Amino acid sequence: MFKKHFFFLVFLLFVPLTAVGEVLFPDPTGDSLNAAYSKTSRVELENQVEEGVPSAEYMMGMIYLSGDAAWGVQPDYKKAFSLFHRAWCDDVFDAGYALSTMYYKGLGVDKDLAKVRDFVLKSGENGYIKSQRTLGLAYKGDVLQSVFDKDIEKSIFWFEKAAVNGDQLSAANLSIIYGGDGVPRDEKKSFEWKKRAATAKYGNSQFVQFLKLAEFYEKGVGTDKDLVQAYKYYGLSGSAGVEGKQRVAKEMTQEQIDEALRQSKEWQKENNVQVGGGFIRRAN
Structure with missing residues (x-):
């Protein structure tokens, strides 16, 4: 037993340990970053910056990039750039996107398209x-x-990476692409990516995606025609889906409408939301 442990320790001594970077705020909507700000203060973050805390460097960089009246901070692109660069050197990958934006727009630094490419890719x-x-x-x-x-193939490659990681807009773009925008039309893939967009972890256009998904189900595009699902998703789209809901209701039995209503209520309860616009019930 001792020999095994000794061998393992010796092995570790001769294997170089590399720093592992991280994404601090994967949510592209900014909600998780805003939540982090709500739990701290300018003084606390500035103290952490002095201590070399990478997350604080990035968060204060974002504050200086756009300014924050509540914190008494005016936009200062040079400070923002410096903080983002420090965070990047400390392996905060979020900072790479910020740096690419600053190099592209020439904010606090000379424009440099080569560095834009480098930072956004890395x-x-x-x-x-x-x-x-x-x-x-x-x-x-x-x-x-x-x-x-x-390069449409590279576009698909990157959209797929983002969509698999939960990005709604990337999944929606893939649905459009497979709808025939740049590649041969593939209705099944277009439907699958639209379905993923409607249930994506990160995004603020879920009800818009529901409306489009309802159209797929109504017309049977890339999937079997399913009026129950079409009615449900038109209903979950709120007022924007009223016309579609009325249209498909004319082809449905009362039992089908009741099932769509049940599924919609179940979804709203699970997701703690209420969708207005009412539900269409067939007249007896």
């Missing part, structure tokens, strides 16, 4: 969702046209 490769989504958009030709050449 942060994306290390799991920062917003960089992955940006790369998907860039290779699709929607953003950073002066930095990246259009």
Whole structure:
């Protein structure tokens, strides 16, 4: 037993240990970052910056980037850039996206498109969702046209990475692409990515995705036609789905409508939300 432990300790002595970086705030909507701010103060963060705490460097960088009236901070791009650079050197991958943005816009530093490319790629490769989504958009030709050449295969690659990590907008973009935008139409893939977009972990357009998903079910695009699911998702879309709900209700039995209503209520209860707009019931 001693010999085994001794061998293991000797093995560790001769194996170099590399620092493992991290993504502090994977949520691309910014909600998790805002929640972190609510639990701290400017004084506390500034003290942590002095101590070299990477998360504090990044968070104060974000404050200086846009300013914060409540904290009495005016925008200061040079301070923001310095803090982001420190955080990046401390292996905070979130900072790579911020640095790429500053190099692209020339905020606190000279514009440098090569560094824009470098930072957004490195942060994306290390799991920062917003960089992955940006790369998907860039290779699709929607953003950073002066930095990246259009390449639909690379766009799909990066959108898939972001979508698998929970990004709603990336999943929605994949649904559009497989709908025939840049690649041959693949209705099954378009439906699957739209379904993923509707249930994605990170995003603020869930009810918009519900509306589109309802259309897939109503028309049987990439899936079997399912009026119960169509009615449910039109209902969960709120007022935007009223017309669609009325339309599919004309083809449904009362039992089907009741089932759609049951599933919708169950979803609302599980997700602690209430959707207005009412439900259509067939007249007897």
